[in-house]
Amino acid sequence: MKLLDGRIVKKDILDGLKVELSMVKKKLCFVVIQIGSVSDIYINSKRKLALDLDYDLILVKLDSDVNDIDVISVIDKYNNDDNVDGIMIELPIPSRLNYDVIRNSINPNKDIDGVTDINIGKVVTNNGGICSCTAKAVIDILKYYDIDVSGKNVVIIGRSNLVGKPLYNMLVNEDATVTVCHSKTKNLSFYTKNADIIVVCVGISNFLTGDMVKDDSIVVDVGTNVIEGKLCGDVDFSSVKDKVSYITPVPYGVGQVTTSVLGENIYKCYVNREI
Ligand code: NAP
Secondary structure, rough: OEOOOOHHHHHHHHHHHHHHOOOOOOOOOOEEEOOOOOHHHHHHHHHHHHHHHHHHHEEEEEEOOOOHHHHHHHHHHHHOOOOOOOEEEOOOOOOOHHHHHHHHOOOHEEEEEOOOOOHHHHHHHHOOOOOOHHHHHHHHHHHHHOOOOOEEEEEOOOOOOHHHHHHHHHHHHOOOOEEEEEEOOOOOOHHHHHEEEEEEOOOOOOOOOOOOOOOEEEEEOOEEEEOOOEEEEEEHHHHHHHOOOOOOOOOOOOHHHHHHHHHHHHHHHHHHHHH
């Protein structure tokens, strides 16, 4: 078994990005909107990214009782601020808010998390849209380790708009044969045991176990669960690791790369608005 180490992939992405950024005269700036209480893990990773890339980070904290109009007016303010290169909403947000309307009020040219329908559509058609940071992180890890997905049977467990669905489209665009499983899938093991590559994005610790995977397959663990104060993924690492050829650890796997893709997306949004 070989570990797919997200820290190495992250460094590779950030090193390349820093070369591009050295030619940019302006200090790039992104806005993170936090509604109610959101895990400090996510906010701190953005703070570190801003420090590392010398980006300005504007953190907007809104009370959990805000309404859709309040949130959209904050987004509008930064949509119209030429100094701001990117805007994102930290998830989750309170369920009474209309997330579909809120996410689509972000200027697609500042949509650094790839959540607007315009960017999602461009990702589907492989037409240069800003993509989901997590989905792109999975692709980047596989590419860095020279794992060619073309013609491979890939099973994604999880169909969220943030991870599973964009990843499905990106893998199909890379010529993989992709099956998406979810909570209504019957006999999940049938799919996972036939998979060359399994991506788990469910949000349940120890969900994928050794008896569900075939020998020498590749497992990518997107899950981030905090159990008794410790970060763990969706994969039962101890039972899976000796069967597979490659596996991402948690921590130091996908999560590491996700934030560096955000850094790239901020730069891409800046470039798209410049040309
Ligand atoms: P989500 O919106 O809660 O989606 C979870 C998905 O898992 C849903 O599609 C759900 O199916 C499916 N699911 C739940 N129980 C299942 C079961 N018993 N069998 C099969 N499928 C099942 O979560 P998400 O936003 O995609 O995130 C998933 C995980 O990734 C979480 O742990 C999250 O913290 C983590 N995450 C990590 C990163 C990173 O950078 N590492 C970034 C984002 C998210 P239904 O659609 O049928 O309900």
